[in-house]
Amino acid sequence: MSTTRTTAWSDAHATAWGAAGPLAPALTAIRCAAGQILAAPIVAATPAPAFDAAAMDGYAVSGPPPWRVAGQVRAGGPQFARLFPGSAVEIATGARVPAGCEGVVPYEDCRRVGDTVAGALAGAHIRRAGEDAARGDVLVPSGRPVTAAAAGLAAQTGVERVWVHPRPVVDVLVTGDEVVLRGVPGPGQVRDAFEPLLAAVVARAGGELGAYRSVRDDPAALGAALSTSAADVVVVTGSSSAGAADHLRAVLDARASTWHVDGVACRPGHPQALASTPDGRWVAGLPGNPYAGLVAALTLLEPLLSTLAGRPRRPLPSAPVHGTASVHAARSRIVPVATTGDGVRIVPGARSASLRAAATADALAVLDGGWTTGAAAPLLMLP
Structure with a gap:
């Protein structure tokens, strides 16, 4: 049977960071991986650019001017095989430059009369194949988040899926027979404030809010709700104290759960708890008062979720x-x-x-x- 053993706030916060490890890696489509932490590096599958490409709109040229215009090349259109000295092709930004091309003369730096163009070649204006990344290059190391830029670079180099730590799923069980989840509360009732509050905390920590439901002030009902949840973390609000309607401790003890934090030496938010069940899930108990619950969510829940999501611990400002x-x-x-x-x-x-x-x-x-x-x-x- 558990007994309340109040933990200093700093120790409770550190325990929440260190109690768990990251969730097992999952192979995820790059378009769905934004914000998640890489469990393996992103490695280029193709070079970037994949070929020598024009960096400006103008004329791809070979040899000294003037140049005879032999054709036109558009990005994604038919290719022009080779340029010989004295020849040129009109070319669009991003189009593949022909073999033999010495550079691209931008439109604004040249003049054309009929099929002849003249101008000064000042710089190649060519994006060389592989100048950003060669095939096999490590683009982003493991442990880093998949940012918008990282996702775009991965796609640019042919990477379609990446190994990331999944977002931990959080189910919430709201106890308190007086609490209503929706609408205007009636006489003797109070409106739940935790759903939007926890949604914000869970999202920032890299988690995903799952089921959100009310549970009667009854140990059997609470036990059944815990047993049927498949989430990585179950948050229980309003049942973490020692009152007659607070059943979380007894329910977890009956399941041979391990207590990591059972009460924190702080005000508000003293009756908060963190435990793990034998089947590998986590249970966070938050006080039912909203501000106290917010304190507990930032003290225990956010560090736990951040760790499960693979995020590194950083010093508090x-x-x-x-x-x-x-x-x-x-x-x-x-x-x-x-x-x-x-x-x-x-x-x-x-x-x-x-x-x-x-x-x-x-x-x-x-x-x-x-x-x-x-x-x-x-x-x-x-x-």
């Missing part, structure tokens, strides 16, 4: 934080902050159940027990 906050020697205080003309300042009015202050913030600052106004603190940037 920090900045001097100005304002007023109540700090405690034994726990961290997590406050919303906004960047203003005179630095980073605490947004007043933050409460565990309210997102009002956080909605006008740029980040959450983690204040330790020794913080005083103007002292530096790590920042959790808001998605």
Whole structure:
């Protein structure tokens, strides 16, 4: 049976980064891989350019001027085999230059009379085959994200599929008999705030939001929902504390789950949890109060998802934080902050159940027990 063993905030955050490893690589179409982390390098299948091509609209020429125009070459059209000294072909940017071509004279640098063209050849204006990449070149190393430019370069060099770490799928189970997922809440009900909040956090971490559903405040119902989820990570909101309606600990213990974090020494967001099940899935427990849940999502869920998605851990930014906050020697205080003309300042009015202050913030600052106004603190940037 688990017992709450409160973890310092910094240790909980580090544990979430280090508890898992990247998901097994999957071969993915390059058009679907944007934003995912490469599990293997992108290697050019063809050279780029694939052939010597005109870099300007004009005339491909051979020998000294004047040149007799022997034909016309368009990109993707019929090819002209060879130029001999004193000859030229009119050519479009991107078209293959004939053998024997010494360079391309742009239209603006030449004059044509009938089938004769004259001008000065100042630079080749030819994109040489393989000058950007040769076949077999490593274009992007593993561990890098597939950016728009990387995807375009891969396609340009004949790469159609790449090995990436898949986006971890996240199912969300919303507990609380008083919570409604849609519409205007009735008497005694509250409207769920987590769906759009978690969608933003999951997307930034490289994950994919899967099923999102309500679960009754009943251990059997929660256990059944956990058992039927096939997601990589299951987020449970509102059942991570120790109240009569909080069943997450008992349900996970009944499944012989491993606890990595069971309570964090911070305010708000103390009753948050991270566990793994024997079948290899992850469960993140978030407090039911929206601001506390946001704190927990950035503390545990985002680092876990980032690791599963293959993303490297980077140090949190920090900045001097100005304002007023109540700090405690034994726990961290997590406050919303906004960047203003005179630095980073605490947004007043933050409460565990309210997102009002956080909605006008740029980040959450983690204040330790020794913080005083103007002292530096790590920042959790808001998605």
